[in-house]
Amino acid sequence: MSAQVRKRIVIVGLGAVGALAAWRLSQRDDVEVVGIEQYGKVHDRGSYAGESRVFRTAYHEGGRYVPMLQESRRLWRELEQHSGRELYLEVGALSIAQPDRIEMRTTLDTVREFDLPHTLYDTEELRRAHPKHNVHDGDVGVLDHHGGGIRTEVSLMAALDLAEAAGAQLRFHTPVLAIEEEPGGVVVRTPTEAIRADTVILASGSWSTRLDPRLHDLLRLQVLGLTWFMPTDIADFLPERFPAFLRDVGPVHFFGAPSLDGYSIKASSNPTWPVARDVDEVPREYTRHELAKIGQQAKEFFPSLNPEPVRSSVHHCAYTPDRTPIVDVSESERVVTVTGLSGHGFKFAPVLGEWAARLATQPGGAGIDPHFSLAAHLDRLATVGPYRGGGH
Numbered sequence: 232m233s234a235q236v237r238k239r240i241v242i243v244g245l246g247a248v249g250a251l252a253a254w255r256l257s258q259r260d261d262v263e264v265v266g267i268e269q270y271g272k273v274h275d276r277g278s279y280a281g282e283s284r285v286f287r288t289a290y291h292e293g294g295r296y297v298p299m300l301q302e303s304r305r306l307w308r309e310l311e312q313h314s315g316r317e318l319y320l321e322v323g324a325l326s327i328a329q330p331d332r333i334e335m336r337t338t339l340d341t342v343r344e345f346d347l348p349h350t351l352y353d354t355e356e357l358r359r360a361h362p363k364h365n366v367h368d369g370d371v372g373v374l375d376h377h378g379g380g381i382r383t384e385v386s387l388m389a390a391l392d393l394a395e396a397a398g399a400q401l402r403f404h405t406p407v408l409a410i411e412e413e414p415g416g417v418v419v420r421t422p423t424e425a426i427r428a429d430t431v432i433l434a435s436g437s438w439s440t441r442l443d444p445r446l447h448d449l450l451r452l453q454v455l456g457l458t459w460f461m462p463t464d465i466a467d468f469l470p471e472r473f474p475a476f477l478r479d480v481g482p483v484h485f486f487g488a489p490s491l492d493g494y495s496i497k498a499s500s501n502p503t504w505p506v507a508r509d510v511d512e513v514p515r516e517y518t519r520h521e522l523a524k525i526g527q528q529a530k531e532f533f534p535s536l537n538p539e540p541v542r543s544s545v546h547h548c549a550y551t552p553d554r555t556p557i558v559d560v561s562e563s564e565r566v567v568t569v570t571g572l573s574g575h576g577f578k579f580a581p582v583l584g585e586w587a588a589r590l591a592t593q594p595g596g597a598g599i600d601p602h603f604s605l606a607a608h609l610d611r612l613a614t615v616g617p618y619r620g621g622g623h
């Protein structure tokens with residue numbers, strides 16, 4: 232196909248969704264891909280930042296996501312093979328909780344419904360198999376064999392490098408100021424240019440409300456933090472022995488990953504910060520009080536951890552009221568929106584990137600779950616109101 236008839240698709244934001252959409256689109260020879268990112272190539276301000284994210288297929292958020300996760304897993308592997316980089320550590324994801332906990336019950340529901348590869352543990356089996364965890368009396372565990380950790384920054388670099396190698400034009404340090412539909416196309420305005428596109432993919436994460444006022448009532452920013460602690464015995468926390476984990480006790484959701492740096496493990500708890508409306512309201516650091524509290528939790532869940540964090544960072548993510556992502560195409564089919572990944576969306580980035588690519592190239596949207604459309608979200612917003620915080 233000649234270059235003149237290629238469809239020009241501009242991706243706004245090259246974070247998790249945007250980078251993966253750029254990779255998927257760059258494989259097609261009928262489109263010209265332009266990606267625009269306000270910061271540098273793989274920076275430290277996106278919702279993806281912080282070394283790794285937990286991947287799971289046994290999913291307490293519900294069975295709706297399981298086929299998406301299975302497809303994502305396949306695509307993570309494909310990205311890994313194409314890039315030659317290690318991105319996806321399939322070390323398992325271990326959920327520990329009391330058996331009547333809603334998270335445990337819904338996780339087990341998805342295991343049964345989709346026949347997911349797993350190991351179940353009663354309290355004593357759990358203590359024997361995972362001795363680094365302080366297992367509470369009555370706790371049960373389920374190890375999701377397809378779970379583990381994904382290296383976030385490395386994954387984005389892999390996707391962006393492959394997209395550029397396939398001809399995508401990626402522009403960094405270029406903020407998009409406005410997206411304007413006009414007859415026959417869309418104009419993307421930056422401080423120096425007006426870029427014409429056939430279709431735009433809005434993948435601007437926590438910044439999305441600045442570019443699309445329709446999202447203003449729907450999205451809230453949850454402040455989320457990460458902490459790393461040093462164990463006395465690092466060998467027992469390396470990926471070959473220690474799965475990613477999730478623990479739910481009372482109001483505390485504690486999660487983490489095996490050591491990727493060789494001296495500390497990521498072990499973090501859900502946040503107590505109030506929700507924000509704009510990224511500028513998000514604090515850049517933890518308070519000492521908050522760090523001390525998480526340190527005590529870390530020590531309680533893992534007695535061999537030193538409770539002083541050796542690393543910590545504060546991030547944010549755009550949340551919808553029911554924590555389902557927004558995947559939408561405008562009536563004109565010229566603006567595709569993928570945002571509101573609600574604190575659990577990194578694992579889906581390849582599938583959401585692929586969906587964005589399909590919505591941008593195939594009229595009618597090609598079978599995307601209508602539950603994720605903007606109209607469906609706005610309907611639900613009318614009954615439940617905006618996200619108020621406290622979720623994880």
Ligand SMILES: Cc1cc2nc3c(=O)[nH]c(=O)nc-3n(C[C@H](O)[C@H](O)[C@H](O)COP(=O)(O)OP(=O)(O)OC[C@H]3O[C@@H](n4cnc5c(N)ncnc54)[C@H](O)[C@@H]3O)c2cc1C
Pocket residue numbers: 243244245246247248249267268269270276277278279280281283284285286405406407408434435436437438439442455456457546547548569570571572573574575576577578579
């Ligand atoms: C601390 C923390 C822990 C998490 N844990 C998990 C986990 O264990 N598992 C999991 O699956 N998910 C997890 N998540 C959620 C996941 O990381 C996010 O949902 C995901 O990264 C969001 O992707 P995104 O593409 O929407 O946003 P981002 O990755 O933030 O990308 C948005 C990009 O758009 C750019 N941009 C914005 N506005 C503009 C503009 N006007 N012009 C140009 N560029 C622009 C930004 O600079 C950014 O690069 C966690 C999130 C956090 C913060």
